[in-house]
Amino acid sequence: MTRPRLHGTTLARRHARQRGAVAIIMGLVIVVLVGFVGLALDLGKLYVAKSELQNSADSCALAAARDLTGATPLAISEAAGITAGSRNQALFQKEQVQLVASSSVTYTDSLSNPFLDKDSSTYALNTIKYVRCDVSRVGIAHWFAQVLNAMPGINIGPSTVAAFAVATTTSAQTTCAIPVFVCRPDTATPPVPGGYTIGQWLTTKAGTEDKDSVAYGGGNFGWADLTGGTSAKEMANQLKGAGQCNLPSLGAEIGTTGEKASLADEWNSRFGIIKAGKTLGVTDFTGFTYTDATWIAKFNAYDGSSTDSLGNAQPNFLAARKAYNAYQGDATTLLDTQGSAAAKSVYEAGADRRLVLAPIVDCTTLATPGTHKIPVTGWACLLMVEPMQKGGNNSTVRLEYRGDSSIAGSPCASQGMPGSSTSAGPLVPVLVQ
Numbered sequence: 001m002t003r004p005r006l007h008g009t010t011l012a013r014r015h016a017r018q019r020g021a022v023a024i025i026m027g028l029v030i031v032v033l034v035g036f037v038g039l040a041l042d043l044g045k046l047y048v049a050k051s052e053l054q055n056s057a058d059s060c061a062l063a064a065a066r067d068l069t070g071a072t073p074l075a076i077s078e079a080a081g082i083t084a085g086s087r088n089q090a091l092f093q094k095e096q097v098q099l100v101a102s103s104s105v106t107y108t109d110s111l112s113n114p115f116l117d118k119d120s121s122t123y124a125l126n127t128i129k130y131v132r133c134d135v136s137r138v139g140i141a142h143w144f145a146q147v148l149n150a151m152p153g154i155n156i157g158p159s160t161v162a163a164f165a166v167a168t169t170t171s172a173q174t175t176c177a178i179p180v181f182v183c184r185p186d187t188a189t190p191p192v193p194g195g196y197t198i199g200q201w202l203t204t205k206a207g208t209e210d211k212d213s214v215a216y217g218g219g220n221f222g223w224a225d226l227t228g229g230t231s232a233k234e235m236a237n238q239l240k241g242a243g244q245c246n247l248p249s250l251g252a253e254i255g256t257t258g259e260k261a262s263l264a265d266e267w268n269s270r271f272g273i274i275k276a277g278k279t280l281g282v283t284d285f286t287g288f289t290y291t292d293a294t295w296i297a298k299f300n301a302y303d304g305s306s307t308d309s310l311g312n313a314q315p316n317f318l319a320a321r322k323a324y325n326a327y328q329g330d331a332t333t334l335l336d337t338q339g340s341a342a343a344k345s346v347y348e349a350g351a352d353r354r355l356v357l358a359p360i361v362d363c364t365t366l367a368t369p370g371t372h373k374i375p376v377t378g379w380a381c382l383l384m385v386e387p388m389q390k391g392g393n394n395s396t397v398r399l400e401y402r403g404d405s406s407i408a409g410s411p412c413a414s415q416g417m418p419g420s421s422t423s424a425g426p427l428v429p430v431l432v433q
Contacts (some may be wrong), residue, residue: 042142046161052090053135053163056433060085060133062168064105064427066167068336070126081133090137097135106132112138113253129168131431136162152265171406172413176243180256180358181224181234182380183363188220196401199300201385204397221358221399225255226424232262239266240281245358253373254359264388270353271387272346273327273339284353285343287327288320290385293334301385301400302411317383324348334390354384355411379405381412
């Protein structure tokens with residue numbers, strides 16, 4: 001009887017010891033599992049913080065780069081960057097991001113050179129092209145990962161997350177060019193020494209179609225083949241199509257062609273003026289035309305105000321485009337296009353076709369007999385205000401000057417989107433790192 005009791009007691013003690021060991025192992029396993037689950041959650045928290053800080057760094061760099069003009073003090077650029085970056089929040093949008101002046105925003109003239117703060121910079125102001133913004137958040141406490149500190153040799157403390165961004169400026173995308181040139185103001189006939197005024201109407205230079213010479217009279221602009229030749233067919237295709245989108249670089253030569261009466265229909269197609277049996281290019285959102293009869297001011301049809309010859313208020317181009325207003329008809333505009341306005345549905349399916357680019361050239365060289373090519377010295381933003389009359393009576397065709405294409409806020413820029421190295425739009429900030 002004694003052995004069975006001893007045997008039972010031994011088994012009970014052994015089971016008790018096993019239960020104790022299992023409890024210890026399970027406790028350790030639970031700690032590890034909780035730690036790793038917590039580690040995953042904490043890493044997710046850090047990832048979110050990193051994304052939030054990156055947004056702040058991007059905002060800072062883009063805002064600071066906008067003031068890299070070569071003349072604006074770096075203090076203005078730095079202030080713009082810090083203001084924009086600090087408007088972001090981190091840690092699940094619960095606290096404002098903090099940027100420190102003279103350490104968060106730094107500058108360089110080349111990506112191969114070090115970034116220096118505005119007070120330490122040794123680069124000439126007009127050579128600084130890049131700005132870098134650094135943002136960090138220290139002491140980010142963990143939710144669960146510190147549980148792993150219960151294990152020997154592990155010591156997990158608060159974390160630091162950082163982000164940076166580098167930005168510069170580049171020319172914006174622009175609308176495409178049409179096959180005309182604009183005389184540099186001081187070389188127009190008569191000269192405009194003070195330069196053209198935004199809103200000013202420019203008149204076509206009267207000229208000849210003589211294949212051996214291009215003799216021009218007074219005016220501000222004339223026909224040009226932007227591909228370098230003098231082909232009327234190529235110019236017609238540019239007017240019917242998108243235009244010349246691969247813009248010639250400054251200094252490149254374009255062809256000057258004299259008058260091109262045959263281009264009237266292609267020009268007028270952008271106004272939605274159609275003729276029976278003809279299929280032309282996409283029209284603008286509006287064909288509303290501005291002439292001596294429909295816009296007495298003869299100035300700033302883009303966003304200005306004026307009346308017609310009867311004293312009735314007329315919509316400017318922005319208002320007409322918003323309402324998809326059609327071409328008023330020859331009887332109203334006092335033109336002789338011999339075409340009719342497209343249906344409203346055609347205008348509603350249109351595009352920006354009357355805000356265009358044109359190269360600026362030195363028109364004094366056109367006085368030389370036999371001159372057929374001329375170098376590009378700049379780019380102008382223009383509004384096509386009126387159609388061409390039957391037979392291409394160019395003496396009545398006018399364009400409205402909307403400024404140099406590179407000025408801030410140019411209506412010829414495409415939403416401020418960065419363009420290629422040959423773009424002629426205003427400078428806009430772009431991230432490079």
